[in-house]
Amino acid sequence: MRHRLKDVAERAGVSVKTVSNVVNGYQHVRADTRARVEEAIAELHYRPNLSARNLRKGRTGVIALAVPELDIPYFAELARHVVAAAAEHGWTVLIDQTGGGPEQERKAASGIGDHMIDGLILSPLALTADDLAALDGLPMVLLGERVDHGPADHVMIDNVAAAREITAHLVGLGRRRIAAIGSQRTPEGASARLRLEGYTTALAEAGIEYDDSLVAPAPAWHRADGAAAMRHLLTAEVRPDAVFCFNDTLALGALRALHEAGLRVPEDVAVAGFDDIEDGRFSIPTLSTVAPDKERIARLAVELLAGRLTADRDAPPRELVAPHRLALRESAPSPC
Amino acid sequence: MRHRLKDVAERAGVSVKTVSNVVNGYQHVRADTRARVEEAIAELHYRPNLSARNLRKGRTGVIALAVPELDIPYFAELARHVVAAAAEHGWTVLIDQTGGGPEQERKAASGIGDHMIDGLILSPLALTADDLAALDGLPMVLLGERVDHGPADHVMIDNVAAAREITAHLVGLGRRRIAAIGSQRTPEGASARLRLEGYTTALAEAGIEYDDSLVAPAPAWHRADGAAAMRHLLTAEVRPDAVFCFNDTLALGALRALHEAGLRVPEDVAVAGFDDIEDGRFSIPTLSTVAPDKERIARLAVELLAGRLTADRDAPPRELVAPHRLALRESAPSPC
DNA sequence: ATTGCGGGTTACAACGTTGTAGAAACCAGG
DNA sequence: CCTGGTTTCTACAACGTTGTAACCCGCAAT
Known part of the structure; x- marks a missing residue:
């Protein structure tokens, strides 16, 4: 046949x-x-027969993208850009969903694609630099903040600066009791720590005292977590007049909780998110957020990987910072 | 090394x-x-080395899932379930984004994975039964409505019945000027045709006359298309008092447009969607929708593929219908 | 002592492709 | 008609794995 x-x-x-x-x-x-x-x-x-060709050539023409969850819109949007950027290099992308667990991530980085994929773009939540160092061999590009100065190429955005800017924007709107949603104490919460740092920095610069009761943790960064955290914040004696959510899905959940509490956004409480997902452009109200340049992130990651695969396999790891900007919409509008 | x-x-x-x-x-x-x-x-x-093993065994342990767009939440959620179901069979899932174009879909179905994947779960938009028949060889399971009685196994939901039920629900709320958003005349719009049919059937059953001006086309089914269509409907002399959107992202766009027009949902206009995506549980207001059993769809698809791969490679194609239910929320609440 | 048996191990070929090296065919210039 | 160089084509081996068939060995049954 x-x-x-x-x-x-x-x-x-x-x-x-x-x-x-x-x-x-x-x-x-x-x-x-x-x-x-x-x-x-x-x-x-x-x-x-590609298996045979790959066996012969030692290359497969497939790279993997491993993300924690595909139905987090940020990762889905990122995946689209990675697929597009990889296509320009003639690569097919195998998208892998790790669930954020260490075993799954390790498997993605070593087991699954071994000799089936030429390289990996990994967005680690659970794995540490040491874990990754043990996974020699597969050319790899890391996304996000989990691993700092690790053994592989790395694309990130300046989380601290971005969080600082959006918090400063809330300050600029005259808000003083600015809450934060999404803090995490676990090792997986590297992004959370950096965004918290940006938040506290902005408060300090504005001369606002840090209030621990205004910082709500969120075990995961889903809508439901954002809503729960917001409800909790609203039980306090003095209501926050703004809230910076560490990602957009949290913010959408917070919007929901505020709506249920009968509060107006942004009049009573201004809301800001992080990621600039499609949803935030159509939510009610539309969402002010930090917009990382996802297209650039994807392109940089693919190009770093391309470099690893062709030229300098043993070059020292590079770290690239992708730009971001503020997307100001109804939930925390521009002051003018 | x-x-x-x-x-x-x-x-x-x-x-x-x-x-x-x-x-x-x-x-x-x-x-x-x-x-x-x-x-x-x-x-x-x-x-x-998996390439060598595959070459020897003639199997790769990888199946592909090809969907039009990953950042349509419905497909992302579906992908998650397919990955989970496939994992139970020991398969890795290569997720492929076709963009809905015929070339990309053909490539997914023949080129890309040839001898790299054991089977394919394809959600076709552009390809027809004839196109697919030409792609002999790769075991394939189709999702959705594009291809009817095609040459391959097929998992679908009863779109007509589902659309009829949700429209009937709007009728049950006492609405009479019920609009529809999402109609498509292109061959890609098979789902649109079926949902339109369910809509008209429900109207007929309720003795409501079909009004062409209440049916708004949408080139794609994104939020922006839903918002645009809704704005257009609102320019008519007599306002609709309900709107059935052919998917949830359209509905979220419609909610946005209604909000901008200062209309209340559901008091002034009730809104219903289709797909039951996560967003709709947190939107303002929350979204009434048809909830296809995505988990079941994914499981059925994987099991059909498993059957093809192991036992009866040349058995006649099967068509399975996955169940659905109505998820009634604020935008078109239960009458009680 | 020989045979039979089966657990443990091995050599070899094969999967379908491509790189290497070289053979065969061709052509131009003398 | 030969020479030298180029174009066109081919035989062979190799990529890393696993199926097949066979071998070796110790042990129980004859």
Whole structure:
């Protein structure tokens, strides 16, 4: 049913290698030979066996993107950009969902694709620099904040600066009791720590005293967690007049909780998020947020990986910082 | 740097095949031999080369899931379930984003994974039954409505019934000028046609006359399209008092447009969607919608594929219908 | 002592492809 | 017609793995 080079070769009356040459676009094949071979290929619906080709070449043309959860919109949007950027290099992307667990992440980084993938773009939550160092071999690019100065290339954004800017924006709106949602004490919460740092820095710069009761933890960063945290914050004696959520889904949950509490956004409470996901442009109200340049992040990651794969396999790891900007919408509008 | 069976064999002082046997859990290996081999494996960090194994076995352990767009939440959620269901069978899922274009879909179905994947779960938008019939070879399961009675296994939900039920629910709320958003005349719009049919059926059953001006097309089913369509509907002389959007993202866009127009949901206009995406549980107001059993859809698809791969490769194609239910929330609440 | 048996192990070939090296065919210039 | 160089093609080996068939060995049954 499925044919091999050999079958095509027999049909065209040439050697196996000549067919291979035609398939691979080798220059020095006589026009009529090429035609005969191509005809045979068409007639037999021949398609190369990639496993064999990969075995021979030591390359697969597939890279993996491993993210914690695909139905977190940020990762889905990022995945789209990575797929697009990889396509420009002729790569297929195998998208892998790790669930954020250490075993799954380790598996993604070593087991699954071993010799099935040429490289990996990993957004680690659980794995540490040491874990990763143990996974020699596979060219890898890391995304996000979990691993600092690790053993691999790394693309990130300046979380501290971004959090500081958006918090400062809330300050600029005249808010003083600015809450934060999303803090995490676990080792997985590296992004949370950096964003908290930006938040506290901005408060300090504005001369606002840090109030621990205004900082609500969130075990995960889903809508439900944001809503729960917001409800908790609203039980306090003095209500916050703004809240900076460490990502957009948290913020959407917070919007929901504020709505249920009968509070107006931004009049009573201004809300800001982080990630600039599509939802935030259509929520009610629309969401002010930090907009990381996802397209750039994806492109940088793919290009770092390309570099690893072609040129300097053992070059020292590079760290690149992608730009971000503030996207100011209704939930915490521009002052003007 | 990367080791092969041969290296392990030399280190352990046994034959290559014995190492292979250990790796594959073959029974009849003496305990001490096994121990020596395992030690050597650990020391060398040996990992099997999957390309070679696949070449030898003719199987890859990878199936592909090809969907139009990953950042449509419905597909992202579906992907999560497919990954989970496939994991139970020991498969890795290669997620592929087709963009809904015929070339990309064809490539997904034939080129990309050829001999790299054992099977494909495809959610086609552009390809027709004829296109697919031409793609012999790869075991395939189709999702959705694009291809009816095609050449491959098929998992779908009863779109007509579901659309009829949710429309009937709007009727039950006393609405009479019920609009629809999302109609499409292109061949890609198979889901749209079925949902429109359910809509018109429900109207007919309620004795409400069909009004073409209440049916708004939407080129794609994104939030922006829903908002635009809703704005257009609101320019009519008589306002609709309910709107059935053919998916949830359209509905979220419609909510946004209604909000901007100063209309209350559901008091002035009730809104219903389709898909039951996570967003709709936290939107303001929360979204009434048709909830297809995504988990079941994914499980059925994976099991159909498993059947193709193991047993009856040439059995006649099967069509399975996954259940759905109505999820009634604030935007078109239960009458009680 | 020989045979039979089966557990433990091995050599070899094969999966389908491509790189290497070289053979065969061709061409131009003498 | 030969020479030298290029184009065109081919045979062979190799990539790393596993299935097949066979071998060796110790032990129980003859």
